[in-house]
Amino acid sequence: MAPANQHQAPTGTRDLYPADAARRRFITEAWRGASVRHGFEEVDGPTFEHLDLYTVKSGQGIVSELFSFQRTGGEKTYALRPEFTPTLARLFAARANALPKPSKWFMAGPFFRAERPQRGRLREFLQWNVDFLGLAGDPKTPEELTRATAAADAEIIATCVSMLAMLGLGPREVRVKINHRRALGDWLGSRGLPEARHAELLTLLDGKGKMPPAEFAARLAAFGFSPEQAEIFQKGIIRTTVDDPASAKGDTVLDLTFFSQAVAPLSEQLAQAGILDWVDFDLSIVRGLAYYTGMVFEVHEASGGERAIAGGGRYDNLVELFGGPPTPAVGFGMGDVVLSLVLQDRGLMPTDAKLAEAAGLRPDVFVIPNGLPESEAMVRPLVATCRASGLHARHTYRTTRNVGKLLQEAGAARARFAAIIEGAAGVTLKDLETGQQTEKPVPPGEVPARVAAGRPGFTPASPSR
RNA sequence: GUGGCCAUAGCUCAGUUGGUUAGAGCACGGGAUUGUGAUUCCCGGGGUCGCGGGUUCGAGUCCCGUUGGCCACCCCA
Missing domain, CATH: 3.30.930.10 (Bira Bifunctional Protein; Domain 2)
Structure with missing residues (x-):
């Protein structure tokens, strides 16, 4: 063979x-x-x-x-x-x-x-x-x-x-x-x-x-x-x-x-x-x-x-x-x-998918940069912070900067939340099950607690989606 | 240990009586598209056709061997 x-x-x-x-x-x-x-x-x-x-x-x-x-x-x-x-x-x-x-x-x-x-x-x-x-x-x-x-x-x-x-x-x-x-x-x-x-x-x-x-x-x-x-x-x-x-x-x-x-x-x-x-x-x-x-x-x-x-x-x-x-x-x-x-x-x-969920393999959060160089520099530190808090955190290994593609990857990984880094403005948290996301970006330091709490203060997603 | 069937891309398969450089779908990667998971389109990486030998001008295709898989026998604590 x-x-x-x-x-x-x-x-x-x-x-x-x-x-x-x-x-x-x-x-x-x-x-x-x-x-x-x-x-x-x-x-x-x-x-x-x-x-x-x-x-x-x-x-x-x-x-x-x-x-x-x-x-x-x-x-x-x-x-x-x-x-x-x-x-x-x-x-x-x-x-x-x-x-x-x-x-x-x-x-x-x-x-x-x-x-x-x-x-x-x-x-x-x-x-x-x-x-x-x-x-x-x-x-x-x-x-x-x-x-x-x-x-x-x-x-x-x-x-x-x-x-x-x-x-x-x-x-x-x-x-x-x-x-x-x-x-x-x-x-x-x-x-x-x-x-x-x-x-x-x-x-x-x-x-x-x-x-x-x-x-x-x-x-x-x-x-x-x-x-x-x-x-x-x-x-x-x-x-x-x-x-x-x-x-x-x-x-x-x-x-x-x-x-x-x-x-x-x-x-x-x-x-x-x-x-x-x-x-x-x-x-x-x-x-x-x-x-x-x-x-x-x-x-x-x-x-x-x-x-x-x-x-x-x-x-x-x-x-x-x-x-x-x-x-x-x-x-x-x-x-x-x-x-x-x-x-x-x-x-x-x-x-x-169900096997992964039953085995506790679902990521809690998938960290996505929004394309700005300063955002990309923040990916690994945010992932590390989340992991230090005991969360299952992932990021992409792809070269694309297309946020849509990266959200698709986050969804395929069955992550509960996506964290979109908006540069100095902070981080937008999106609930990948409900489609809701934070109205205003939150400080990176608050991400682990908000993900862990499962209630990161969402507002309904914009109808334009 | 014995016998039957099978082997082409990661997966499912096509490949004409033996004939030029082996194809498709899915999956995977990049793009169309520095901003939201769909759809669509484009491009790409991938194969010594399980391995070895033989026949032939020429073999994925025919023959032999071998390895592996599936199925049955033996056995099943």
Whole structure:
């Protein structure tokens, strides 16, 4: 793409020009806002770790999927972080005794995976991670444990939903698909499926979209499911209500009573959070075969055309695996790539002008000389005075002395005020939104205060304009 | 790692069976216009046509390789 003496960005990375950086900020600020509203505190870790940290959980097979390296002359092998959970577990394990229970943490930052880019996937991306570590109320009885677990699970899902809602997405645009690993496993066991074959079935469920329905049904038959039952799995979605959490009870084709009862406490909590109408219970949500021990969920665009917007679940064994005390935990991750695609496709990404305003990038004042040499000499001092007062002040870099052109530039920069220097007579302040301007020039020294006050004593603009 | 499609200005694209010095719109800069954000008009900077090789009197155009992009597979923590 470029001549030999030029450089290009590595595969799967992005260059961010001002408008791109503004869009990225829009997303990260929404992440941060939802996290803070729900009482999560920000943490972070290194962007690279010892390679071993990632093989503990995922095995050696993971190595080919990540960027690993050694320092020249060094012996230790590092890897750019492909996910946050191992770092999170490491952080929590190191100070577990001193940390409050529960601890509610979030982070947002860059992650790296050495995979071939395609729609919704890059090699460098941003990811928002939200985790609820420990449980409220030191539950002792099974009933207390069930209630506290469901409450934490629902809080995590609610935080995710809250962020999507703030961006203008609703239950018609995105669906939260929830499954329950342990309930599914118990149910399969009750049907007589040996535990050794559960993983095999999960893999099959996970891959249902990549094979014809007939093949899916045929392979389910090997697990003792009838074609009618296979169709239930094919559709996947199970409705539950708070009034009748076991509403699938009457389903004689696929007796899901066990499953429905297992997710009833979560349904109740989701209803209390006011987000049950965002949710489908879906037996085909598997989330790989990794470390999830209970509830798992993914957020998908309703049309199903995109990859998952977010995914997560309960991982009660992981902190212990990384050397901490046994700690129940639940969390999720959301990447910026698919989310951006969904927002763009739905027209929910604000215009550049609105992004600049939301990010606080609008200039307070744009200083314009009226063409006299003495006025031009006053531009930089006035700009400096305004900036020293804490104002966002700009001036032109153009050579033109055409005041109309310069006002146009001030407007294009979305400045709130234009300050037209009239030489020794002073400065005319113009409100660029209302078109009003000061009747008589004001002394330069008064400009910062008048701009800051937002009421610089305007009179209506002349009708001649 | 495998496969398909694609690559001309910052962006969107045109470029005839291979034929002179590669074009348009938008964007950007200057001017018409030392005094008020519009409209209009004029002018200008910008490209070794992704890169390298081959065929040919002649290649943006045809062939091969390569790099990059998009899409799918694998995988998805």
